[in-house]
Amino acid sequence: MTRFYATMQFFPIESGAVMIALAVFVGFVIMIFMLSPLISPRPMKLNGSHVLVTGGSSGIGKAVAVEAVKQGALVTIIARNEQRLLQAKKEIEQHMRDKDRQKVLCISVDISKDFSAVEKAVQQAQEKLGPVDMLVNCAGTSFASRFEDIPVDEFKQQMEVNYYGTIHATRAVISTMKYRRRGRIVLVSSQAGQIGLYGFTAYSASKFALRGFAEALQMEVKPYNIYLTITFPPDTDTPGFQTEQTFKPKETKLISETAGLYQPDYVAKRILQDAIQPG
Ligand SMILES: NC(=O)C1=CN([C@@H]2O[C@H](COP(=O)(O)OP(=O)(O)OC[C@H]3O[C@@H](n4cnc5c(N)ncnc54)[C@H](OP(=O)(O)O)[C@@H]3O)[C@@H](O)[C@H]2O)C=CC1
Ligand SMILES: CCCCCCCCCCCCCCCC(=O)[C@@H](N)CO
Structure with a gap:
């Protein structure tokens, strides 16, 4: 007491x-x-899964395809230029773990204009390699100039490839993913999709749009065990970046350089790691 x-x-x-x-x-x-x-999603094993990569013939997309194949995935790459697709396919195949079981499929289609063409390409991929488990939207294009120097049509072009292209591919895989209650979708934005940057009036806007889309769709599809991730890379040393360098205003270059220059295989690994285990 x-x-x-x-x-x-x-x-x-x-x-x-x-x-x-x-x-x-x-x-x-x-x-x-x-x-x-119990609350956060279980990591998705890429071994034996079907990973579809738009823009898989070059740069970040090709590096994602290589990394997915290294982890045992069956991979479809989509882009327009057939020559580059076939070249990339050969290169990606060299990284396969199990040549009997794994496959690399390439399909030539422009993702930016006609939804039914994208839908057909995805159907074709699913018939050959099974339902898509993970979609990585890497196809994209950039344009850097002062506002008045950008042709008005280029604003539409940026939206068509970077935004509508992503919508088309995502729309083409979503029903099957919902039905199977399994899926991962990666959107590739940019640091210029987090802050508007000098020279990127057309590009930044198209990359900002992706974020609104990702957040809204995530809310809809979470009950179906589908998870979206969005990535905001800095400058990355790819063929696309090299082209951009030739016409970028010096102000854009100076600002971008402060964030450094990354290697595509590093960016690809981070993208896949996040997609496999979101949150
Ligand atoms: N590199 C960088 O500094 C950064 C890039 N990003 C983003 O990452 C993504 C990849 O960039 P990066 O690897 O540099 O680009 P690349 O230019 O190296 O590769 C782009 C890929 O997309 C394909 N593609 C382009 N347009 C279309 C289309 N209309 N339909 C189908 N496929 C298309 C290209 O093939 P084809 O032309 O044959 O169709 C190619 O396979 C882009 O979304 C880009 O905005 C983000 C931040 C930094
Ligand atoms: C007070 C405010 C200070 C702001 C400084 C922030 C610096 C940010 C650097 C951003 C780099 C953007 C890279 C775009 C990459 C890209 O998407 C293209 N290369 C595509 O090809």
Whole structure:
């Protein structure tokens, strides 16, 4: 009893309440921690999965295809130029783990204009390699100039490839993913899709659009065990980047350079790692 009173004196009533609140809070945090594996998605194994990469014939997309194949995936690459597709296919195939089971398929289609053409290409890929488990939207294009120097049609072109192209490919895979309750979708934005940058009036806007789309769609498809990730890379040393360098205003170059220049295989690894285990 004496000890009881001593304790009561040592902890006045207010601090007793604080201690209880603290205990409840700590208990809550521990509980969330223990439940988190049940709440967050389980990592998707790429081994044996079908990964479809738009823009898979060059740069970041090709590096994603290589990395996916290294992890045991069956891969479809989509782009327009057939020569570059076949060249990339050969290169990607060299990284296969199991040549009997894995396949690399290439399909030539322009993703930016006609949804039914994209739908047909995806159907073809699914017939050959099975339902798409992961879609990586890498096809994209950039344009950097001062606002008045950008032809008005270029604004449409940027939206068509970077935004509508992503919508088309995503729309073509979503129903099957919902039906199977399995899927990952990657959108490739840019650091210029987080902040509007000098010279990127057309490009930045098209990359900002992707974020609104990703957030809205994620809310719709979470109950179907489908997870979207969006990536915002800095300058990355790809054929697309080399072309961009030839016409970029110097202001754009100077600002972009402050974020450094990354290698496509590093960016690709990060993209896949995030997609495999989002959150
Ligand atoms: N490199 C960089 O600095 C950064 C790039 N990004 C983004 O990453 C993505 C990839 O860029 P990067 O690897 O540099 O680009 P590349 O130009 O090297 O490759 C682009 C790929 O997309 C394909 N593609 C382009 N237009 C279309 C189309 N209309 N239909 C189908 N395929 C198309 C190209 O093939 P084909 O021409 O034969 O169709 C090619 O395979 C882009 O979305 C880009 O905006 C983001 C941040 C930085
Ligand atoms: C106070 C504000 C200071 C702002 C400084 C921030 C610097 C950010 C650098 C952004 C780099 C953008 C790279 C775009 C890459 C890209 O998408 C193209 N290369 C595509 O080909």
